[in-house]
Amino acid sequence: MSQSSAALRTEYVCSCFFNRQIFIKKYGLHVSYDNDTQFEDDFRQSLRFRGCSTDKQYSDVLSQVKAEVERRKSYHSTFLSNYLRNREYRYIHPEIIQFQTSYLDQRFLDMMQEKNLQNADTLLQSLAANGGFVHGQQVYSFPIFTKNFCTQLIEEITNFKQSTQERSLPNTMNFEGVSLDEMGLSYTFLTPLIKNYFQTITKLLFSNWGGGAIDSFKSFAVRYDKDKHPSLSKHFDNGEVSMSICLNSEFEGGDLQLEQVLGQEEDLDMEPVAVNQQMGHCIMHRSRQFHFAHPITNGVRTNMIVWMRSSSIRNEMCPMCGQRPDIQEVPIAGDGFTLGQERTSCSCS
Ligand SMILES: O=C(O)CCC(=O)C(=O)O
Numbered sequence: 188m189s190q191s192s193a194a195l196r197t198e199y200v201c202s203c204f205f206n207r208q209i210f211i212k213k214y215g216l217h218v219s220y221d222n223d224t225q226f227e228d229d230f231r232q233s234l235r236f237r238g239c240s241t242d243k244q245y246s247d248v249l250s251q252v253k254a255e256v257e258r259r260k261s262y263h264s265t266f267l268s269n270y271l272r273n274r275e276y277r278y279i280h281p282e283i284i285q286f287q288t289s290y291l292d293q294r295f296l297d298m299m300q301e302k303n304l305q306n307a308d309t310l311l312q313s314l315a316a317n318g319g320f321v322h323g324q325q326v327y328s329f330p331i332f333t334k335n336f337c338t339q340l341i342e343e344i345t346n347f348k349q350s351t352q353e354r355s356l357p358n359t360m361n362f363e364g365v366s367l368d369e370m371g372l373s374y375t376f377l378t379p380l381i382k383n384y385f386q387t388i389t390k391l392l393f394s395n396w397g398g399g400a401i402d403s404f405k406s407f408a409v410r411y412d413k414d415k416h417p418s419l420s421k422h423f424d425n426g427e428v429s430m431s432i433c434l435n436s437e438f439e440g441g442d443l444q445l446e447q448v449l450g451q452e453e454d455l456d457m458e459p460v461a462v463n464q465q466m467g468h469c470i471m472h473r474s475r476q477f478h479f480a481h482p483i484t485n486g487v488r489t490n491m492i493v494w495m496r497s498s499s500i501r502n503e504m505c506p507m508c509g510q511r512p513d514i515q516e517v518p519i520a521g522d523g524f525t526l527g528q529e530r531t532s533c534s535c536s
């Protein structure tokens with residue numbers, strides 16, 4: 188969301204949103220588009236290396252990229268009308284709109300007891316004592332949701348997908364994605380969850396990446412299917428701290444592999460880690476750490492993703508283009524920038 192979308196406040200994106208980081212799934216490449224000449228100069232060669240060799244294949248890619256640029260131009264107005272229309276959506280589990288501690292795994296509640304939250308060390312000790320793991324530098328996994336809650340959330344997501352004619356894709360990497368903001372879950376479910384729990388963790392474990400100043404977020408669900416969409420290519424996220432929470436268990440494979448950090452690609456000491464996906468458990472990592480999902484070899488996997496953002500970090504540099512952001516106003520679903528002034532309090536509240 189950022190909560191602004193729930194409250195329909197003005198939001199901002201960096202202008203790179205409209206024409207950069209466009210993912211060409213068939214050739215596993217992120218591209219940007221200014222005009223046909225620039226595109227040809229910058230990407231024809233790399234596309235050729237990846238098997239896009241004939242003129243027809245190239246012109247198909249070009250059409251796809253131009254269509255994506257057009258989609259992005261109307262992304263926010265479409266999102267707004269979908270968001271407003273979906274207020275009419277009838278939940279099959281209306282109780283999930285409202286966050287309740289009963290959705291949380293008892294081990295997570297034990298881990299989050301006040302006595303464990305004195306500093307990063309005490310938190311990590313309680314994480315390890317309550318079913319969690321440290322997999323590598325700033326890569327953690329731990330239980331969060333009960334199985335019952337996970338099942339209800341998946342049922343709701345499935346029903347939402349079936350009963351809404353139009354929904355906005357959260358990104359170009361996973362065409363099965365559903366925005367939890369558009370579903371209406373930001374304000375009374377995600378905001379308390381992030382503000383009362385996740386931010387406490389980011390403040391202690393990701394303070395060097397803006398974890399102490401998280402003030403907005405984006406959340407969506409992704410779905411992998413052995414036959415249609417088994418894996419996710421290597422990328423980094425448009426956030427400061429990311430979480431991927433697995434909501435089911437009827438699949439095999441699908442480990443999340445974490446590698447170098449954007450801007451530190453030369454760090455040869457950085458060992459890649461592959462983290463197992465378990466129902467109700469999250470994987471938490473720096474958003475700018477490159478990662479990909481291994482293919483699932485059986486079944487279907489659904490995860491809830493949260494990208495937590497800090498305006499104080501991203502106002503300085505947009506993570507997607509690496510420049511000082513060229514800020515543009517949008518009516519909803521911004522990317523967590525603020526216009527000059529810092530948010531005075533957590534806008535997730
Ligand atoms: O599939 C996953 O667990 C992670 C998905 C992911 O990295 C993303 O959607 O940004």
Ligand SMILES: [Fe+2]
Nearest residue numbers: 422423424478
């Ligand atoms: Fe990701």
